[in-house]
Amino acid sequence: MFLPDKLLDQKIRGFLDDDLGLGDITTLITVPKGIVVQGEVIAKEAGVVAGLDEASALLRGFSFESEALVSEGSEVEEDTGIMRIIGEARTLLAIERSLLNLLARMCGIATKTRRIIKEVGEAGYGTRIASTRKVAPGLLYLDKKAVMIGGGDTHRLHLDDLVLIKDNHLAIIEDVREAVKRTQQAVSFSKKIEVEVSSEEEAIEAVEAGADIVMLDNFSPQRIRSTISLLQKKGLRDQVLIEASGGITEENVVKYAATGTDIISLGELTDSVRALDLSLEVTKATRK
Amino acid sequence: MFLPDKLLDQKIRGFLDDDLGLGDITTLITVPKGIVVQGEVIAKEAGVVAGLDEASALLRGFSFESEALVSEGSEVEEDTGIMRIIGEARTLLAIERSLLNLLARMCGIATKTRRIIKEVGEAGYGTRIASTRKVAPGLLYLDKKAVMIGGGDTHRLHLDDLVLIKDNHLAIIEDVREAVKRTQQAVSFSKKIEVEVSSEEEAIEAVEAGADIVMLDNFSPQRIRSTISLLQKKGLRDQVLIEASGGITEENVVKYAATGTDIISLGELTDSVRALDLSLEVTKATRK
Amino acid sequence: MFLPDKLLDQKIRGFLDDDLGLGDITTLITVPKGIVVQGEVIAKEAGVVAGLDEASALLRGFSFESEALVSEGSEVEEDTGIMRIIGEARTLLAIERSLLNLLARMCGIATKTRRIIKEVGEAGYGTRIASTRKVAPGLLYLDKKAVMIGGGDTHRLHLDDLVLIKDNHLAIIEDVREAVKRTQQAVSFSKKIEVEVSSEEEAIEAVEAGADIVMLDNFSPQRIRSTISLLQKKGLRDQVLIEASGGITEENVVKYAATGTDIISLGELTDSVRALDLSLEVTKATRK
Amino acid sequence: MFLPDKLLDQKIRGFLDDDLGLGDITTLITVPKGIVVQGEVIAKEAGVVAGLDEASALLRGFSFESEALVSEGSEVEEDTGIMRIIGEARTLLAIERSLLNLLARMCGIATKTRRIIKEVGEAGYGTRIASTRKVAPGLLYLDKKAVMIGGGDTHRLHLDDLVLIKDNHLAIIEDVREAVKRTQQAVSFSKKIEVEVSSEEEAIEAVEAGADIVMLDNFSPQRIRSTISLLQKKGLRDQVLIEASGGITEENVVKYAATGTDIISLGELTDSVRALDLSLEVTKATRK
């Protein structure tokens, strides 16, 4: 998920249009032209830092110099400066809120992702913690990138990069085996095939048909365990990855990790985000 | 905040681009052309419904018929159908997630806003509950609209529709009185002028200079009370609106409402959203 | 109305697309690569200079150095240089016309606005001279900015920054009082409310209901006077701003100013513009 | 200059974005959903109608039915209805101003163009009256289309559709003959070649070198006459078109026409426009 700076900037700059309307009238009136300020983005609470590349692409696009004070993905304490910015005062005041909104959301996602991974890790499991496509509208890139920085798995990035046969598809094509076979012929060799199943039988069927990954949808931990054990008995466990999904939250994630599933995916990583509390402090102002 | 359907659709449709990439490969393979389906968006938990206009503009743009099953802003119980959709199966499966992400975020915001307003109302206060500019990047319109549907106050919509002189402006222009005077001359008669203050003295100064609204930034409830009482003594209370802001959350909002402030603004209405749990159930499929 | 340079440039650069088509064929053939020129934008007639910020944002976007020779809003005599430009010859010739069109329109608007304000001022009145939404299609920002530089009032910038209840709204909601009341409840505290009225009675009603501004639409000077005097008698004059609008032109504006209205708005400030006569003179050319 | 409806609509729809901001708050509050209105665009003064195709493309894009009441280019009297519109009330009120701004400018341009052509015609001359590239920024298409509807000549549409060697090009390449020769070799056979000249000698040189059109820049009527007569003497008059340009206005155009020039171009056709006075009258409103 590396994007050149100019494309990042382009992706992000659009966010400012609505906010600015025809321009910042307060700044126009109260701040003279030609003042250079230095500012610092401060994390007002502890968390994982994410979005520094995106923020600096945005800032460079507006001719600011900026310097990250910590590295992407690092864990910081309350009241830590994470980025220093130097540039034109009017412009900085006009884009301040957009800049902070971007960083605060990305840090919030990375912080939650990291915390869940740690909880699972401290309970002794190496399960992959993955996000879903439940992102904020239009924020697919930022949300997935933040999950990755937090240490999570981005999962599918678009509808074109993994075949994922879900209940609604099976409602139409009906036969799991048939669906997998047809897909193997039709899709590029470069793609994996995943099937969302709702019963142990479907899980077996999907693996036998050649699915690379099986998603156990809304299975209880108990049912996940018994499905995995059935796969083991049939000698199929090693040729498939198991993903548990549906109804899993920070509260119960360790119970799911304990089942032996390879991957756990949680919608709330990206659809129920608490922004990290950030502020921009202007530390010096000089006339140009 | 009324936007014609075509403009709404345009605003929203961009959200799908990243998600679809070069197109939905699963649906292409597993779902034949020419199937018409009926689907229902179901609220899997209780909440306030928001985003029906935006969703229906999006759906109409893709030639779906859709019907709202409840009205915008209504409170629904768990497992209530909120929208019925009829149209082409492939297209519905391809846009399903984007549609739900849009609705789930807007419902989440409206639900939280309404809950806070009720708590304040049940405690006997009529204080306006307002959002801030702490929205998700690019989602200014959706987030503000959802606050409004929840019953909240949208506050400033762009940097051009209210003069709001903040600490960073005062750091440069320094004198509150001077800032307000200069603004009154320079800005259109159609705008209000608000000043963010950090002390009682500044509050008095701002009101005396003619500010329409004063924002008490990070004041404790006790300090808000004493500021208001000072304004009353000076006979200035009636010519100004008081907004309390900073550090206010769902947990402590009632204490702030009790101070007599006119408006309370909370960043978390839009920057710390929990999506409402929604799903799309395909209820009927027929060949065209 | 402060916009960062990059956003300004973005707003403006689109104007060139149509003009250039697949590119300037004359320049390609007649001007070799690698020539650096210096040029000067000359005002061929007296007027008020506006658009220097927009022009320089555009020029910087094309890697030109530029220097304003006078300040934004200054009044210049015939044959005054207003901007100096240094850069690549081919590019300068290709964008020359777009640059001049931008400046000539903005200067034209500022010049007319300033002239009217002076006429009103010299007649002894301090009435605010405001523009309307009658701008050239797509040029809302440029036209309003030029009015502001000319010393005029920008009035409403979008349909979301002031409630303005007009005849067509009243045709549907009918009751002025009801319309104002409903608006006060529904709209953010950050907005003012204006009502366009067509009779003295409606004016009184609107003010009593709490309108912040009343627009007297197509009132004769005589009728404006009597309405104001009626408001004074009822002790309502001080709680409302009066805007006169409709049928007012440079010819009759002083008569309207004499009525005591607070604001006069004129569509012709932006819909009947005479461009200021500008030209670009290339003063030096050197091989790189 | 025929553009399919959808492309027209696309070109025009962007004009609304700034104007609407996050949406029309007045209409949202005062006009209920589900009201269908009929409206009529009325010319409040006499003029030439232009822009009906553009207006109806825009309206169709917003699902309005519309009907032109007069034909494109027709001359109407004061208080004539020119277009009837039926559709959703909220949407009509939200786009009303943008629609009128578009039509008012195009009618204004067409009216002025027609008037000048008539004046020239009534004086007994058949000279072509052409526009220049001095259009409002971004409005190349609308402004040129309106000139055409008024009966004027659109002249060059982009920098790629006619070679026009101007003073700034000659300042670099210096030799007129050389410039024309080089162009004939380098440019497509599908283009004409025009040269802007500043003396009789240059005019002769340009024609002898093979220019299809010669633009006499800032020549007095007397000098135009003598140049033409010189060309006649040399037997060159018939192989070239003569365009007079620079300093020509509605006041002096007939004098220039009298010189025998083929074409007269005037910047003021598009850079000094007076909008035609139009209004939208809502004539009927019914609940859906």
Added chain:
Amino acid sequence: MFLPDKLLDQKIRGFLDDDLGLGDITTLITVPKGIVVQGEVIAKEAGVVAGLDEASALLRGFSFESEALVSEGSEVEEDTGIMRIIGEARTLLAIERSLLNLLARMCGIATKTRRIIKEVGEAGYGTRIASTRKVAPGLLYLDKKAVMIGGGDTHRLHLDDLVLIKDNHLAIIEDVREAVKRTQQAVSFSKKIEVEVSSEEEAIEAVEAGADIVMLDNFSPQRIRSTISLLQKKGLRDQVLIEASGGITEENVVKYAATGTDIISLGELTDSVRALDLSLEVTKATRK
């Protein structure tokens, strides 16, 4: 690669902008408004039909009715009608060339792809024939879709849907084993990992490290054979897919297929396309 009609139309419609400029002047002058025509797209030579969905999305966007006369991917003889179109004459003439350009390129790609697959199949091999990222600038979607319709494998669609470690990456990270290991940890479980190798040793290393696919870059058929046989000896053949790439053309493809490679990729499928010869014949015209 299923995209809803509206998104398809959006993707394609941009192609017309440059072509139309300010509009079709010939059609404006010679074709009256209000004529309805019926046209047929005719394949003037035999080939595989591709692009019907894209063409019909485009046509629907311009309000045409259209009907495919053959199915996507079918093989047609010379002079076969492939699509029938009914609609407004001016619009059809204005978009004719863009429509044909789209179809002619897609048919050209599908035809070549199908021919190569047949040649390989007739020689008795089931090798997958894949395209590369060597597409025409901006035509990734159309070119890949056409390959798929021709029966080819689309290969990687974006830089985010398959890890493909190439020579330039190995030039920096150097160790194949290390590169694969690091990737397995860092990348989502939903992606496959492919390594481009330049020697038999690297091939073995890559497979042992766990690569899902190995690309033998610029290997002669002989060297491919020996590499495969080495992998077989080591018992590694079954856990990896082999892709042959580099220097393979329609002339020599069968020799490569004979090596036992799983996949053959050819740049020329999309970077050296011969358009299929198509024309639009207007078969009926009636006044509306």
Added chain:
Amino acid sequence: MFLPDKLLDQKIRGFLDDDLGLGDITTLITVPKGIVVQGEVIAKEAGVVAGLDEASALLRGFSFESEALVSEGSEVEEDTGIMRIIGEARTLLAIERSLLNLLARMCGIATKTRRIIKEVGEAGYGTRIASTRKVAPGLLYLDKKAVMIGGGDTHRLHLDDLVLIKDNHLAIIEDVREAVKRTQQAVSFSKKIEVEVSSEEEAIEAVEAGADIVMLDNFSPQRIRSTISLLQKKGLRDQVLIEASGGITEENVVKYAATGTDIISLGELTDSVRALDLSLEVTKATRK
């Protein structure tokens, strides 16, 4: 066809969006930040170089330094370096393919154009070799520019820069003479008028009516000769340009040139392109 760098970059940068998706995952994992590389674009086969300006505009947009090693339009041997690039490694790897695709297509078009022109020239004819509007969708600018660099004639650039009355227009307006007359009155003096004819009679008619150019559509060489000779007999040959079009390919072009036609146009110049074989070789990598 000169476009300023920033507009070129803008035109081209869009090509990367689809290709990159959410970003290059391989480069992210395998290439560390902060590496500076030098690369060289190598022509792996002989050909004509085209696209250097476009490539360098793109590269500058991504902050690369680049230097053309040969001049635009020069003929190079196999294994010649044509461009040197210095900049950030990750970004270069991410845009490499898009850069090469752009150059390879443009070089391919220029190479073919030049080869045909030489064949015609070596046979002793000076006929202009022109392209048509049969370009790849969306690539009008690049394709036409490459033709020009190859020495070909770009022909019409948009539907607005030359009147070209074709069979489908004549099917509606019917009378050639009438069509030409009507056009002369309606169209700007700045445009030429061309008529596509299908018989000798129509050719005569078109020239007599005043067409500037006549296109002999699908005429055999023999028929072209006799048409030209008929025009000569009637003394009309000198007042018109003759264009031969339809069914002309590299194989038979010399036979057409031998007829004495002024211009030959070939669709295959742009619709049947073989990309020149180019590669990017990274020659040095250093830590920043």
